[in-house]
Amino acid sequence: MKPLILAIVLLSTVGAFCQVPDDFTHLRCAGEMPEDFKTAFSEKYQSDIENNSESDLSKDDVIEFAVLTNYYNHTLLTGGSVLYGDPLSNYANELLQKLLVNHVELREILRVYTIKSNQVNAYSTNQGIIYVTLGLLGKVQNEAQLAYVLAHEISHYNNRHVLHSFENQKEIWSKGGSYRHMDVEEKTLKTYKYSREAEFEADKEALIYYLQAGYSIQEIYNGFDVLLHGYLPIEEIQYSFEKLENDFFKISDYYLIDSIAPIKDDEDVDDELLTHPNIQKRKKAIVKEVGDTNSGNNSSLYVLKTQQEFTKLQDLAQFEMINTFIRQGNYVGALYHIQVLEKDYPNHLFLKRSELMCWYGMQKTSSNQQKKVYSSGYREVEGEIQALYFFAAKMPKRGVNVLATKYIWEQSEGMEQDSFIVALRRQSLQHLSENVKKDFILTSYPEVDTTTTKRKRKPKKIDFAKIAFVELFKNESFKTQFDAAFKDNTETDNDYDDEDADDDRLADSYVPGVTSYYGLADVNKMLFLSPKFYRIDLRKDLDKRLITSDQEQADLQERTEKLSQLAGVELVTLDKPNPEDRSTEMFNDYMVIRDWLREESIYQGQDFYSFSTQNLSDLREKYGTDYLGINYVSHFTETNTFNGGYFILSAITLYPFPFYLYWQLKPLHNLEYAFIVFDLKKGDVGFYDLKSFPSKYRKGVINSHLYNSFNQLNRLR
Amino acid sequence: MRKIVLTLFGLLTSLFLFAQKPVISGYLGKINYASIKLNTGIRTNHPEQWKRHDQVSNADFSRFSLKSELELNYGHIFSNNFVLEILGGHNSTSLDLNYFDDPFLDRKPGGYSNYHNFYGYPKIVDWYTGVGAKFYRRKKGSLAPLGVYTRLGLNYHTYGIHFDNILADYTEYATQKYTSKLFDFGKHSYRYIEYNGSIGITRAFTDHLIYDVGMTLGWGFAGAGFYDHEDLPNEDYFEYQLLDMLQTYNLIKMYGSISYMF
Numbered sequence: 001m002k003p004l005i006l007a008i009v010l011l012s013t014v015g016a017f018c019q020v021p022d023d024f025t026h027l028r029c030a031g032e033m034p035e036d037f038k039t040a041f042s043e044k045y046q047s048d049i050e051n052n053s054e055s056d057l058s059k060d061d062v063i064e065f066a067v068l069t070n071y072y073n074h075t076l077l078t079g080g081s082v083l084y085g086d087p088l089s090n091y092a093n094e095l096l097q098k099l100l101v102n103h104v105e106l107r108e109i110l111r112v113y114t115i116k117s118n119q120v121n122a123y124s125t126n127q128g129i130i131y132v133t134l135g136l137l138g139k140v141q142n143e144a145q146l147a148y149v150l151a152h153e154i155s156h157y158n159n160r161h162v163l164h165s166f167e168n169q170k171e172i173w174s175k176g177g178s179y180r181h182m183d184v185e186e187k188t189l190k191t192y193k194y195s196r197e198a199e200f201e202a203d204k205e206a207l208i209y210y211l212q213a214g215y216s217i218q219e220i221y222n223g224f225d226v227l228l229h230g231y232l233p234i235e236e237i238q239y240s241f242e243k244l245e246n247d248f249f250k251i252s253d254y255y256l257i258d259s260i261a262p263i264k265d266d267e268d269v270d271d272e273l274l275t276h277p278n279i280q281k282r283k284k285a286i287v288k289e290v291g292d293t294n295s296g297n298n299s300s301l302y303v304l305k306t307q308q309e310f311t312k313l314q315d316l317a318q319f320e321m322i323n324t325f326i327r328q329g330n331y332v333g334a335l336y337h338i339q340v341l342e343k344d345y346p347n348h349l350f351l352k353r354s355e356l357m358c359w360y361g362m363q364k365t366s367s368n369q370q371k372k373v374y375s376s377g378y379r380e381v382e383g384e385i386q387a388l389y390f391f392a393a394k395m396p397k398r399g400v401n402v403l404a405t406k407y408i409w410e411q412s413e414g415m416e417q418d419s420f421i422v423a424l425r426r427q428s429l430q431h432l433s434e435n436v437k438k439d440f441i442l443t444s445y446p447e448v449d450t451t452t453t454k455r456k457r458k459p460k461k462i463d464f465a466k467i468a469f470v471e472l473f474k475n476e477s478f479k480t481q482f483d484a485a486f487k488d489n490t491e492t493d494n495d496y497d498d499e500d501a502d503d504d505r506l507a508d509s510y511v512p513g514v515t516s517y518y519g520l521a522d523v524n525k526m527l528f529l530s531p532k533f534y535r536i537d538l539r540k541d542l543d544k545r546l547i548t549s550d551q552e553q554a555d556l557q558e559r560t561e562k563l564s565q566l567a568g569v570e571l572v573t574l575d576k577p578n579p580e581d582r583s584t585e586m587f588n589d590y591m592v593i594r595d596w597l598r599e600e601s602i603y604q605g606q607d608f609y610s611f612s613t614q615n616l617s618d619l620r621e622k623y624g625t626d627y628l629g630i631n632y633v634s635h636f637t638e639t640n641t642f643n644g645g646y647f648i649l650s651a652i653t654l655y656p657f658p659f660y661l662y663w664q665l666k667p668l669h670n671l672e673y674a675f676i677v678f679d680l681k682k683g684d685v686g687f688y689d690l691k692s693f694p695s696k697y698r699k700g701v702i703n704s705h706l707y708n709s710f711n712q713l714n715r716l717r
Numbered sequence: 718m719r720k721i722v723l724t725l726f727g728l729l730t731s732l733f734l735f736a737q738k739p740v741i742s743g744y745l746g747k748i749n750y751a752s753i754k755l756n757t758g759i760r761t762n763h764p765e766q767w768k769r770h771d772q773v774s775n776a777d778f779s780r781f782s783l784k785s786e787l788e789l790n791y792g793h794i795f796s797n798n799f800v801l802e803i804l805g806g807h808n809s810t811s812l813d814l815n816y817f818d819d820p821f822l823d824r825k826p827g828g829y830s831n832y833h834n835f836y837g838y839p840k841i842v843d844w845y846t847g848v849g850a851k852f853y854r855r856k857k858g859s860l861a862p863l864g865v866y867t868r869l870g871l872n873y874h875t876y877g878i879h880f881d882n883i884l885a886d887y888t889e890y891a892t893q894k895y896t897s898k899l900f901d902f903g904k905h906s907y908r909y910i911e912y913n914g915s916i917g918i919t920r921a922f923t924d925h926l927i928y929d930v931g932m933t934l935g936w937g938f939a940g941a942g943f944y945d946h947e948d949l950p951n952e953d954y955f956e957y958q959l960l961d962m963l964q965t966y967n968l969i970k971m972y973g974s975i976s977y978m979f
Contacts, residue, residue, distance in 0.1 A: 513856050513858075514855050514856060514858075516739075518739055563745070566745060566746060567746070671858060673858070691858055693856060693857050693858030694857070695857070695858050698920065698921075699921075700863060700920055700921025700922075700927075701858060701860075701863055701864065701920075701921075703745065703921070704742070704744055704745070704860045704863045704921070705858075705860060707742055707744075707745045707746065708742035708797065708860055711740060711742040711746070712739055712740060712742070715739070715740040
């Protein structure tokens, strides 16, 4: 627990230097786009095949290794989740240079990028890329701890652990060889053992870079503790539920946890089935190398930056973590971290918007039976955040709805100029009216009945929420909008069944495997993400499938461009495959879109006002369109499963046997085509063409469907 | 009042549905095509190639021959799943009169006579027109004019049968006189309505050329007055046998076509 206490002390002393900009919305890439983001996948793996030609691996294994590692890398780099040129990545790169000051060759090869993930993690690839996560940057307590993590990853690269791990697995799992007599369990343990040995080796070599740079040895051990508690929030503080209450309104005790689960400190877990050794063993291995405390002259926590500069950067990481929490629908995690950050940034607009968004998100997801997104498993949670998980898990749909609307309206008072907040308020109230009966909500405090002696029924636990809006009803604006929302909703219910109306519109689409909804027309310009092609041939190895997919994808992208022109739809492709067409500006826009899509995907196209929507208006204005299109094609093939019954029947009756053989030997194909267009202004899906049918991939057929999709979009031209 | 509101809503919904109706995309925007189509099939018992009597010895044709019909089609795509075709076709075929000797049995009061052992195969020329409706199957991923379809067709055939240059043995049963002689019953005309159903698949070669392969099952009938020659000795019998032959002739066909989209 010591490192955590230290973290609290450190964070509380540096508040005066906090400098996250007031207009922060999200982190962006900057500077020239690195080659890693520009180079085509095919170029990357071909280059690796040439470079690895002298490896011990067979030719096929060299290809497999190059394709698989590059595919993973390429997908990550181009998926909109990795930052470059931003303050965090720049800092990590500077730190890397510092660590490698005496290792020129490595310095020229290695580079660091930041992954927008809240997990505490870092890893290096065979291509010389080191990834660090926002979670790691947000949680390490000082520069020294980050430096050790980077040094550890440098060692992994320097020792080619990824390649050797692949070679080792090939050897262990091959049918012949010295491991052939082992059963699956023994082979699995052997694989993990090799991985743990690699970690020890990396820990040991990391010391060279780390100590050369002058960092404190003690911070290695503290850093291990941070990794051990990587699942915890950035800080331990008690969550304040008082902000939801006032003099007259109190949350029922039933929803507040009595005592929280203590934080475990198990350094010596059984690591036999883990890829990493347990923390105790790692600490011991370091002690064996260098001693247990600040032996020698090294004692620095900060070498490259000052503590204030480091804190500023860490704040940025922690702010961006809020975005990630919300994108994943982890509103509880976000709310907790917002409260932590509000200590140093009490009136920050981003935090305010985020907090209100979390309440709206919980309101929506609880009503859509998706509560598990943010509230499941509070029993497994440790520390102060458990109180919030408990609250979210116990609070029923009606309570979440009432509390969310109440809090959003109370907190947004005086923020009527903020279009995002105003929209959120409206959406929240609308959602309340659709999910909570009007007569549940009281407009004035009930009088206490002292006259009757009759025994009353025990009040329900949720009844505390009835008076939630009494104070708000004194606000004329709220009262008017509340009445309007409930009035609209009543009329809608009485006049027609909304569901039936939707069914009518889609009646055209009741064909198995084919679902179309042409809700947009006259669309002649839209933002577009490069089409994706997936060739999934289960008869072939994964690397072969990926190579075919890549080749066909390039062709599909080219044809899509031509067909859109033919149908009169201008495409603004944000992730153009040609390196010369790529720019940081476009990549940033692409990231905004990808983040929005990720957030939207949690709600499966249901009417939802997502947090990332606030970043879309600039894009709509910049590109002059309200629409975003995505498209993918997949061709799936597998061998037909053997049918013994048909075999016997056809063999006995003889004549059908050739037909049986044809049927049995013929592989099964399925082609999927998806074309979806989002209305960015409304934040909803406006158009889709989804098809799945038993067929091989035929370019003419896909051309025809692609043209049709574009044609339907622009049909009023 | 509620009924009025619901009726108004229904009307509005139908207007909305009309507005949302998909437009026809055709193949990359092209919704018409002209095609050349070849219908083929195996034929047994009758020759496909007509021949004069002096070109054949008796029944020298193979028992199996490949029939062929050449057809020109114009197709228009009316929706993304429906195509209407009009067509015209031609073929030249024949028959073995040895299967048809009964029609030449002449029952005159003076005695019976008959032609038999025919040498040569009469020329039969068929010109036909027709319409076809293709229904593309959405669940198979079809989008007119590409993909899997079923087709229903109706063809109007006009057969011209040239009974000349046929050499046959001629027997007068009353006198027991046997001769071999050329007969000439002139040109007969016969009309026949064929209805058929097909399954097929269309694929693209290029942005303008598409090809189509499939199989047709057909049958037909001839209405009263479809046969307009009355010179044969046993006219009704000939008509009956000819109809039987044409029905068999049109029973199964395989086809392939190549179309130009515009």
